[in-house]
Amino acid sequence: MIVVDVTVNGRRYREEVEDRLLLSDFLRGRLGLTGTHVGCEHGVCGACTVLYEGAAARSCLLLAAQADGAEIVTVEGLARDGRLTPLQEAFHRRHALQCGFCTPGILLAATDFLARTPQPTRAEIEDLLSGHLCRCTGYTPIVDAIAEAAAAQAGAEGAGA
Amino acid sequence: MGRPLARLEDEALLRGRGRFLDDLDPFPDARHAAVVRSPYAHARILRVDAARALELPGVVGVLTGEDVAALSRPFPAGIDSPVPYYAAAHGTARYVGEPVAVVVARDRYLAEDAAELVEVEYEPLEPVLDALAAADTAACISDRAFAYGDVEGALAAADLVVRSRFSFPRWSCAPLECYAVVCSWDEATGSLTAWANFQGPFTLHSVAAAALGLPGSKLRLLTPPDSGGSFGIKSAVLAYVVLMGLASRALRVPVRWVEDRLEHLAGSSGATARVTDVEAGFTAEGELVALRYDVVEDVGAYLRAPEPATLYRMHGSLSGAYRVRNVAARNRVVLTNRCPSGLNRGFGGPQLYLALERTMSIAAGRLGLDPAELRRRNLIRADELPYTTPSGAIYDSGDYEACLDEALELARYEERVAEARAARAEGRLVGVGVACVVEPSVSNMGYVTLAEPAAARAGALPKSGNAEGCTISVSPLGGVTVHLPTTPQGQGHRTVAAQIVADRLGVEPHEVEVVTASDTALSPWTVASGNYSSRFSGVGAGAVALAAERLAAKIAAVRAHLGDESLSLRRVAGAVHWNPESLPPGMEPGLAVIAYYAAPNLAPPDEADRVASSAAHGFLADVAVVEVERETGRVRVLDYVTVHDAGTLLNPLLAEGQVRGGFAHGAGAALFERMAWDEEGNLLTGSFVDYLCPTAPDLPAVRIGHRETPSPFTPLGAKGLGEGTTMSAPAALANAIADAIGRDELEPPFTPPRVWELLQR
Numbered sequence: 001m002i003v004v005d006v007t008v009n010g011r012r013y014r015e016e017v018e019d020r021l022l023l024s025d026f027l028r029g030r031l032g033l034t035g036t037h038v039g040c041e042h043g044v045c046g047a048c049t050v051l052y053e054g055a056a057a058r059s060c061l062l063l064a065a066q067a068d069g070a071e072i073v074t075v076e077g078l079a080r081d082g083r084l085t086p087l088q089e090a091f092h093r094r095h096a097l098q099c100g101f102c103t104p105g106i107l108l109a110a111t112d113f114l115a116r117t118p119q120p121t122r123a124e125i126e127d128l129l130s131g132h133l134c135r136c137t138g139y140t141p142i143v144d145a146i147a148e149a150a151a152a153q154a155g156a157e158g159a160g161a
Numbered sequence: 162m163g164r165p166l167a168r169l170e171d172e173a174l175l176r177g178r179g180r181f182l183d184d185l186d187p188f189p190d191a192r193h194a195a196v197v198r199s200p201y202a203h204a205r206i207l208r209v210d211a212a213r214a215l216e217l218p219g220v221v222g223v224l225t226g227e228d229v230a231a232l233s234r235p236f237p238a239g240i241d242s243p244v245p246y247y248a249a250a251h252g253t254a255r256y257v258g259e260p261v262a263v264v265v266a267r268d269r270y271l272a273e274d275a276a277e278l279v280e281v282e283y284e285p286l287e288p289v290l291d292a293l294a295a296a297d298t299a300a301c302i303s304d305r306a307f308a309y310g311d312v313e314g315a316l317a318a319a320d321l322v323v324r325s326r327f328s329f330p331r332w333s334c335a336p337l338e339c340y341a342v343v344c345s346w347d348e349a350t351g352s353l354t355a356w357a358n359f360q361g362p363f364t365l366h367s368v369a370a371a372a373l374g375l376p377g378s379k380l381r382l383l384t385p386p387d388s389g390g391s392f393g394i395k396s397a398v399l400a401y402v403v404l405m406g407l408a409s410r411a412l413r414v415p416v417r418w419v420e421d422r423l424e425h426l427a428g429s430s431g432a433t434a435r436v437t438d439v440e441a442g443f444t445a446e447g448e449l450v451a452l453r454y455d456v457v458e459d460v461g462a463y464l465r466a467p468e469p470a471t472l473y474r475m476h477g478s479l480s481g482a483y484r485v486r487n488v489a490a491r492n493r494v495v496l497t498n499r500c501p502s503g504l505n506r507g508f509g510g511p512q513l514y515l516a517l518e519r520t521m522s523i524a525a526g527r528l529g530l531d532p533a534e535l536r537r538r539n540l541i542r543a544d545e546l547p548y549t550t551p552s553g554a555i556y557d558s559g560d561y562e563a564c565l566d567e568a569l570e571l572a573r574y575e576e577r578v579a580e581a582r583a584a585r586a587e588g589r590l591v592g593v594g595v596a597c598v599v600e601p602s603v604s605n606m607g608y609v610t611l612a613e614p615a616a617a618r619a620g621a622l623p624k625s626g627n628a629e630g631c632t633i634s635v636s637p638l639g640g641v642t643v644h645l646p647t648t649p650q651g652q653g654h655r656t657v658a659a660q661i662v663a664d665r666l667g668v669e670p671h672e673v674e675v676v677t678a679s680d681t682a683l684s685p686w687t688v689a690s691g692n693y694s695s696r697f698s699g700v701g702a703g704a705v706a707l708a709a710e711r712l713a714a715k716i717a718a719v720r721a722h723l724g725d726e727s728l729s730l731r732r733v734a735g736a737v738h739w740n741p742e743s744l745p746p747g748m749e750p751g752l753a754v755i756a757y758y759a760a761p762n763l764a765p766p767d768e769a770d771r772v773a774s775s776a777a778h779g780f781l782a783d784v785a786v787v788e789v790e791r792e793t794g795r796v797r798v799l800d801y802v803t804v805h806d807a808g809t810l811l812n813p814l815l816a817e818g819q820v821r822g823g824f825a826h827g828a829g830a831a832l833f834e835r836m837a838w839d840e841e842g843n844l845l846t847g848s849f850v851d852y853l854c855p856t857a858p859d860l861p862a863v864r865i866g867h868r869e870t871p872s873p874f875t876p877l878g879a880k881g882l883g884e885g886t887t888m889s890a891p892a893a894l895a896n897a898i899a900d901a902i903g904r905d906e907l908e909p910p911f912t913p914p915r916v917w918e919l920l921q922r
Contacts, residue, residue: 018270020270021270028183028184033177034177034181034183034184035176035177035178035179036177037181037337037338037389038183039337039338039339039389039422040422040848040849041421041422042422042848042849042850044848044849044850045337045422045849047337074177075175075176075177076176076177076178078176078177079176084172084175084176088175088176091171091175092167092168092171092172092175093167095167095168095814095815095817095818097171097174097175097651098390098651098652098653098818098822099336099337099338099387099388099389099390099650099651100170100171100174100175100179100387100389100651101179101181101336101337101338101389101390102337103174103175104177107175123858125857126857126858127858129856129857129858130856130857130858131856132856132857133337133849133854133856134337135334135335135336135337135390135392135822135825135826135854136390136651136818136822137818137821137822137825138821138822138824138825138860138863139825139856139857139860140821140860140862140863141818141821142857143857143862
């Protein structure tokens with residue numbers, strides 16, 4: 001057993017874990033953060049993506065023990081003061097989710113992406129999404145939603161400058 | 162209703178507060194199960210020894226296939242099969258991935274450790290993997306011939322007869338969430354309470370209860386509020402409800418099982434693989450005068466209910482969108498050593514339309530006609546609707562030719578054809594493909610009885626119809642709650658139901674609570690309940706509308722009696738709940754209604770083997786433009802247009818979502834997806850690295866046109882639209898690829914190596 005000291009969505013947890021426990025299972029089973037979904041457990045589908053030290057990472061390919069000292073954001077930690085982020089709102093407006101199982105992973109990957117790529121092209125958004133599987137939407141509304149959030153973000157920054 | 166209202170479901174899902182089954186803990190003392198599965202496609206099981214597994218601390222126990230056989234009965238199915246199907250193998254394993262034993266332990270990690278310690282001794286046997294070769298052996302468990310009109314005569318008189326073979330491989334829904342079951346056997350009452358991410362049809366509840374030897378009332382089945390996609394495949398989770406229910410019963414602990422991706426790809430379900438030989442007769446002018454199908458359907462190792470439904474779901478639509486009156490089919494159902502088949506988006510449609518729509522384009526080429534023009538000459542005309550097909554479907558409404566025209570215009574068809582021709586003259590491989598598809602929705606629960614001859618049907622309980630139930634109640638404070646057992650997995654039923662109810666009660670949609678988590682002990686379900694055959698907009702929404710109208714009528718009667726037509730809903734509810742003395746004389750107390758709605762036009766199959774296989778029929782015309790890379794065989798979809806007439810659109814935003822999602826699944830079948838086995842029956846596609854689903858850069862942004870011709874047969878005029886593009890896309894893309902490379906002998910999926918190999922011939 002290993003003691004893990006980890007900060008998730010701004011809250012600190014100290015937990016004793018088996019060395020083989022996956023980070024995804026730790027977040028879901030131990031911390032009760034069931035918004036992180038497990039779709040394949042081999043790093044292809046992207047549903048379990050979280051922000052790990054600020055960058056998108058697949059929690060099914062990490063061990064909880066590795067996360068000692070890390071800062072993690074899951075989908076439950078995206079909203080600020082209870083309000084959805086512009087990206088989440090764009091997903092709602094654009095009907096970019098149906099079953100919603102892949103959505104948390106895509107939201108976190110896109111959050112990271114938009115922070116690094118403020119004015120992405122459609123091709124860049126599609127390229128980001130190539131690491132995520134969605135079986136419901138055909139992807140087009142997801143691309144639209146991320147593009148809309150990027151435009152809103154650029155507009156807000158322009159207005160602030 | 163009719164507005165593109167953004168969904169009420171989204172808020173929770175976007176916050177990570179969805180309630181999928183693995184997020185819930187209905188039995189906190191549940192132990193975790195892992196399944197020991199056969200590594201052989203066909204093998205005798207000589208010995209199962211769990212001694213080492215049982216020694217591991219934390220292991221509760223092991224359930225073997227022998228235990229399953231002793232504690233349960235075979236699952237019943239629509240036709241008798243010589244190979245009984247149990248929830249686990251005993252004696253013989255018949256596909257790679259078949260459950261052989263279940264290990265239950267303190268946690269999942271430990272259960273998997275213990276599963277590896279279960280020793281199973283096998284004697285490998287020769288597997289049956291070639292359904293075509295096996296079609297003339299005892300592996301063929303059903304062989305039926307159907308004839309409507311004079312096919313022989315019409316073929317003999319035809320100017321052109323096109324003969325082709327089409328193979329549709331096994332593919333899968335592959336939802337992002339796999340199966341999950343959490344269940345508890347209650348010794349005191351002899352009943353099983355099981356949570357599962359089941360999607361209907363609830364006919365399968367009876368199948369599971371029969372396997373458990375329980376009356377339906379002793380199998381309480383609950384579905385969670387959210388389900389991570391299904392597209393058909395989660396119908397078969399009930400086999401695991403039985404398996405885990407038996408484990409709970411035998412080991413006397415609640416059991417939790419969450420399937421992993423390898424298990425899902427190996428041992429859940431998949432579409433049927435189908436080989437179709439087509440003979441089609443045409444006049445020189447391009448009139449389709451005869452169609453004959455010879456179909457061999459590979460259903461896998463066991464005939465699992467509702468199979469052989471994939472073969473009969475489209476039976477009324479064998480003639481597609483065309484006026485041809487001479488149609489024949491021979492349907493053979495063959496067992497092979499692969500995972501049993503089941504529901505898969507499109508359900509028989511992709512297989513049928515690949516054969517029919519490829520045949521139309523091949524014929525156009527031989528007749529020197531444009532493929533769109535050939536179709537136009539054969540389409541059922543607007544003034545012929547409602548139209549009864551030779552095999553018994555009643556096509557309700559629409560204007561197929563206008564739909565085709567709109568698709569051709571939206572696609573700039575003539576320009577595209579000219580551009581493709583010019584590109585090919587320069588050595589590029591560009592092609593244009595068309596498909597016209599009638600999309601049935603709301604399946605007749607009786608169509609699968611066609612698998613038995615009329616004489617055999619006459620001796621059995623007739624089956625027909627498709628009904629759904631809905632409950633609406635108003636609380637003493639005026640809050641509205643709807644219970645709807647349509648088990649959605651992302652289609653937005655809650656939003657649409659709220660829109661319908663809000664309209665009729667004069668409230669806002671967000672004020673209506675819609676509960677789609679179902680519970681066989683409490684929900685107003687029928688055998689037809691569930692989420693399949695695109696039935697929601699017909700009977701699901703129909704039941705909601707009916708219940709809302711009855712409730713609105715009662716509210717109006719109370720208002721009239723109290724002499725205030727403008728009395729708020731809250732006041733009405735207050736009066737009914739708190740002051741029943743104030744109600745009109747003879748009025749039933751309470752402010753809740755339960756309503757059932759059944760599609761009106763779904764009779765059992767008749768003596769001539771005709772069946773109205775579905776209640777409503779949409780139509781869509783698609784145009785695909787592709788380019789094939791000569792060097793790699795890679796297919797790029799340059800443009801895809803679909804024009805859809807699905808009757809009245811209940812929510813256009815959600816309708817577009819269904820069309821796009823359906824296309825992605827159909828395009829996946831055409832370009833990427835295939836469950837593959839080697840020559841010994843070993844699964845080659847056990848991960849998402851090997852089973853390729855399309856990703857965002859792989860798919861075009863589909864351009865969608867809508868026409869809205871209300872159905873006269875559904876209460877709101879709406880028809881299903883969740884499967885049409887899954888049916889049309891493989892055919893339209895195949896036609897475009899054939900046009901691009903000038904070859905007719907194509908077999909999906911059109912992956913780069915397969916297309917490249919074709920180009921080398």
